[in-house]
Each structure stands twice: as C-alpha cells, then as structure tokens.
Amino acid sequence: MKKLHIPYFMMFCLFLLVQACGPKTDDPEAHRPQFHFTPPSKWMNNPNGMVFHKGVYHLFYQHYPDSTVWGPMHWGHAVSKDMIRWEHKPIALFPDSLGYIFSGSVVVDVNNTSGFGKNGQVPLVAIFTHHDPKGEKAKKLDYQVQSLAYSLDDGETWTKYPGNPVLKNPGIIDFRDPKVMWFEKGKKWVMALAVKDRITFYSSPDLKTWKKESEFGEKLGAHDGVWECPDLFPLEFEGKTHWVLLVSINPGGPNGGSATQYFVGDFDGSTFTPNSIDTKWVDWGPDNYAGVTWSNTGKRKIFLGWMSNWQYANLVPTINWRSAMTVPRELSLAHTEGAYYLRSQPIEELNSIVSDPRESPELKIAGDMDLSENVKDLGGKYVLTLSSKEIQDFAIVLSNDLGEELLVGYDKEANVYFIDRTRAGKKDFKKGFAKRLTSPRVSTDLPVDLTLVVDVASVELFADKGLSLMTGIFFPNETMENLGIRSPGINIDMVTYSKVAGIWPKRED
Ligand code: FRU
Numbered sequence: 001m002k003k004l005h006i007p008y009f010m011m012f013c014l015f016l017l018v019q020a021c022g023p024k025t026d027d028p029e030a031h032r033p034q035f036h037f038t039p040p041s042k043w044m045n046n047p048n049g050m051v052f053h054k055g056v057y058h059l060f061y062q063h064y065p066d067s068t069v070w071g072p073m074h075w076g077h078a079v080s081k082d083m084i085r086w087e088h089k090p091i092a093l094f095p096d097s098l099g100y101i102f103s104g105s106v107v108v109d110v111n112n113t114s115g116f117g118k119n120g121q122v123p124l125v126a127i128f129t130h131h132d133p134k135g136e137k138a139k140k141l142d143y144q145v146q147s148l149a150y151s152l153d154d155g156e157t158w159t160k161y162p163g164n165p166v167l168k169n170p171g172i173i174d175f176r177d178p179k180v181m182w183f184e185k186g187k188k189w190v191m192a193l194a195v196k197d198r199i200t201f202y203s204s205p206d207l208k209t210w211k212k213e214s215e216f217g218e219k220l221g222a223h224d225g226v227w228e229c230p231d232l233f234p235l236e237f238e239g240k241t242h243w244v245l246l247v248s249i250n251p252g253g254p255n256g257g258s259a260t261q262y263f264v265g266d267f268d269g270s271t272f273t274p275n276s277i278d279t280k281w282v283d284w285g286p287d288n289y290a291g292v293t294w295s296n297t298g299k300r301k302i303f304l305g306w307m308s309n310w311q312y313a314n315l316v317p318t319i320n321w322r323s324a325m326t327v328p329r330e331l332s333l334a335h336t337e338g339a340y341y342l343r344s345q346p347i348e349e350l351n352s353i354v355s356d357p358r359e360s361p362e363l364k365i366a367g368d369m370d371l372s373e374n375v376k377d378l379g380g381k382y383v384l385t386l387s388s389k390e391i392q393d394f395a396i397v398l399s400n401d402l403g404e405e406l407l408v409g410y411d412k413e414a415n416v417y418f419i420d421r422t423r424a425g426k427k428d429f430k431k432g433f434a435k436r437l438t439s440p441r442v443s444t445d446l447p448v449d450l451t452l453v454v455d456v457a458s459v460e461l462f463a464d465k466g467l468s469l470m471t472g473i474f475f476p477n478e479t480m481e482n483l484g485i486r487s488p489g490i491n492i493d494m495v496t497y498s499k500v501a502g503i504w505p506k507r508e509d
Contacts, residue, residue, distance in 0.1 A: 074101055
C-alpha cells in the first residue's frame with residue numbers, strides 16, 4: 001500500500017477541521033429571525049384573522065404543517081399581549097371537505113349578529129376562503145367560496161359553520177381573501193373581497209347572508225398580476241376620516257413579484273372612491289406581501305405583512321421552517337408633495353425589547369468608515385437609526401468576514417433609497433434574487449432620518465418618518481456582524497445602534 005504523503009494528509013485534516021468549524025450553513029435553524037414572528041416549523045405565508053380581543057392579539061396564518069413548501073392550507077395560530085412576544089397555539093383551522101383554508105379575517109361579533117354566541121359569550125367569527133383543490137384540478141371556475149367558523153372560548157377552539165359556504169362563487173377563478181369590518185354608520189358588516197382584477201364589496205347584517213354592494217379598481221392601480229388580500233379601514237387625518245384600501249398584487253410589484261399597493265379615498269358603506277389614481281405602494285421592498293391590519297384595535301391601525309415574495313418563497317434556503325412576518329407597523333396618514341401617503345413605523349411596543357443604545361455623533365465620511373465595534377456583540381440583530389441634515393450618496397454596509405455584504409442606502413442622482421443584496425450571501429436558489437432594489441424618496445424634507453430594523457436575515461428600512469419603506473430578506477453564510485458606512489462624502493449628525501432581545505423564551509439572550 002502506498003504510504004500517505006504527510007503534507008496531503010495534513011491538508012486533508014485541515015479540510016475536515018474547516019468543515020467542522022466553518023459556517024454552519026446546514027444548521028436547521030440558520031437564518032431564523034430572532035424577534036420576528038416565525039412558525040414553530042414548516043411552511044407559513046400570509047397573516048390571517050388578526051384580531052384584538054380581551055387584551056390578547058391573535059395572529060392566524062397560512063400554514064402547511066407537513067412541509068416547508070406550500071400545500072394544503074391550515075390556519076396556524078399564535079397569541080401575544082404586545083404583538084412582539086408570541087406564544088404558539090395549536091392549529092386553529094384544518095382543511096375539510098370544502099377544501100383548503102385560505103386567507104381571511106376574524107371579527108368580534110359583540111352584538112351576536114351571527115347568533116353563534118351562547119350564554120352571553122361573545123363569538124369570534126372567522127370569515128375565510130375555502131379553496132377546493134379538486135374543483136381547481138377539474139378546471140372548474142367556482143372552486144373558491146367564502147365560509148365561516150366561530151369560537152366561543154376566546155379563540156382557543158373553532159367550529160366551522162354547518163351552513164358553509166356563506167358566499168358562493170359566481171364563476172370567477174380568483175375569488176378570495178375576505179376582510180370584514182363593522183361599518184357603524186350603516187350598522188352592517190362590510191367585506192372587501194379580491195375578485196380577479198378588482199375588489200368587490202359586500203355587506204351583511206349577520207355575517208351569514210351577503211349582498212354585493214360595488215366593485216372597485218378594474219382599471220385603477222397596478223394590474224400586472226392578480227389582486228389578493230384586500231383590507232379596508234378608516235384613518236383620521238387632521239380631524240377628517242379617510243379610508244384606506246390595501247390591495248396585494250402578485251406578480252407586478254415595483255421590484256418584481258409580490259407587493260402591496262394602496263388607495264386613499266372615501267367609503268360610504270357601499271362604494272369606495274379614491275382621491276387619487278396614482279399607484280402607491282405600502283412598501284417598495286420585495287419582501288412585504290399580503291399584509292393587513294388587526295381588527296378591533298379602535299383608531300389604532302397596526303399592519304403585519306408576510307416577509308417573502310412568491311417569486312422565491314418556496315425556495316429560500318431555510319431548513320426547519322419557511323418565512324417570517326415583518327415587524328408590526330403602526331399606520332397613519334401624511335399629506336406631502338400634494339398627495340396623501342401612508343406612513344408606517346415599527347409599533348412602539350418594539351421598544352420593550354430594544355435596549356442599550358450606543359451613539360456615533362458627527363461622522364464625516366469620505367470613503368469607508370468602519371463602525372463594527374458598535375454591533376459586533378449584537379448577533380446580527382439590532383435597530384439602527386441615522387439622521388443627517390444633508391442627503392448625499394451613502395450606503396450602510398452590513399457585512400461578515402466572508403466578504404458578503406448587504407447595502408442599504410441612498411442614490412442622490414436617481415433620488416432613490418436602495419437595498420443591494422447582490423453579494424449578501426446565498427443566492428443560487430433563485431435567479432434574480434441577488435439584485436439592487438430601489439424605492440423613490442417620497443419626502444423632500446431635511447433632516448433625513450432612517451431606521452433600520454435588522455434581524456439576522458432581514459432588513460426593514462423606514463425612511464423619512466416612515467414615508468419610504470423597503471423590506472428585504474437575505475441569507476448570509478455567516479452572521480453579518482460588521483458594519484460600516486460608505487460614501488464619497490457626507491456629514492451625518494448621528495447614528496445609534498440598539499440591542500434587540502430575542503422574543504422566544506427558549507432562545508432568549
Ligand atoms: C396570497 C395568497 C392568497 C391566498 C393564500 C393561499 O399570498 O395567494 O390569495 O389566500 O395566499 O395560501
């Protein structure tokens with residue numbers, strides 16, 4: 001037998017050592033965000049049935065508990081007292097003879113209009129789409145219908161209504177995602193339903209019988225994909241009530257694939273009338289889809305989106321689970337540059353897990369400035385804020401020792417914010433994933449202010465007090481523990497970095 005050559009043998013041992021100690025890309029929990037909602041395991045998409053009831057925020061979600069790819073949809077369930085720290089609950093709704101459980105909403109039926117309430121117990125009522133896969137396979141048109149389930153124990157357990165479906169399909173392939181609200185002026189329930197390329201409004205006295213009121217949007221807004229997951233709600237601005245209609249669209253988003261557009265206008269209980277026909281986006285980033293707001297939160301409107309994109313949601317390189325939600329965001333209206341815009345800011349409850357702020361005042365940047373010492377010990381999760389009286393080209397650079405980098409910045413010539421994930425880690429799972437994504441700067445105000453919410457594998461940019469938004473996910477081969485700012489020349493007044501605690505008891509810092 002040939003004697004093993006020692007240098008080769010040593011190289012082989014070194015190789016084994018590197019394999020053992022190198023980045024753990026096969027860690028089944030690699031890339032799991034630590035303060036964003038993720039399912040305990042397997043597949044998750046849209047948030048559903050978000051409702052506040054008796055001091056508890058409920059979150060249901062599109063879930064397939066048997067696989068990390070999309071399949072027969074269930075409603076997963078979790079509860080929280082602050083929308084930040086979550087407790088997983090058993091699955092709330094399982095597929096049945098009418099089909100999979102697609103998206104929908106939950107309302108608190110205080111007046112027991114549905115009659116589901118017994119012995120004074122207020123019913124929670126879920127209104128959701130039943131999607132019949134057999135009908136779809138048989139190339140029928142009417143395989144999506146709207147159905148009800150109710151809970152008489154504050155959301156713990158759910159009973160499907162024997163009279164389902166409550167809204168039959170008139171022969172339209174895309175007929176789904178009911179979002180229901182109580183319209184106090186007309187003392188009736190109003191449902192916004194995504195119907196192919198428009199939103200159809202229905203009304204009901206009891207959640208069981210529905211009357212068509214009107215259609216909206218056939219020729220308005222973005223139409224390069226199917227309309228999905230609407231939400232209609234009032235927001236006050238300077239003493240006047242305005243109505244906001246969210247409409248998700250896939251594909252056709254401003255950076256490709258899925259995204260959510262919105263309209264601001266009036267709603268009279270029957271018809272929605274927009275006050276502008278410009279297409280506006282809740283978030284220009286590629287990874288905020290199917291977001292809607294919690295019901296029963298009074299004047300406060302809190303939004304949560306699914307932090308992925310149908311272009312690659314089934315392919316992203318996570319192992320135990322797929323997908324996370326955005327941080328919950330408080331919505332308000334702004335009037336700027338002659339138009340109404342939606343503002344989104346992380347909810348103030350997020351501050352309860354944010355601590356230990358560090359500051360870098362008065363930075364004069366010309367080239368690359370290394371600021372890593374401020375975030376080195378934070379495990380790739382932190383909140384960064386930046387304010388500057390001037391706005392020039394610059395990029396905040398998140399990086400690791402493998403040379404992977406994610407850039408978030410501003411391009412003065414194009415007047416756009418950007419997230420550049422061209423070299424931010426794994427990208428081969430989907431052609432076109434690794435690219436530079438942009439969002440126009442809506443505001444012209446100075447100073448400019450940015451908040452970056454960074455959580456291991458996601459970044460959420462809130463610029464100009466929440467007027468320009470971008471959310472993007474990325475998959476570095478090692479935690480991005482380095483940080484810098486790159487610019488040909490800019491004076492920045494202040495950068496702060498704060499630690500964020502993990503939200504899951506077993507993963508607490
Ligand atoms: C949007 C969507 C919805 C549907 C669900 C199915 O992401 O396609 O229209 O209810 O996902 O999981």
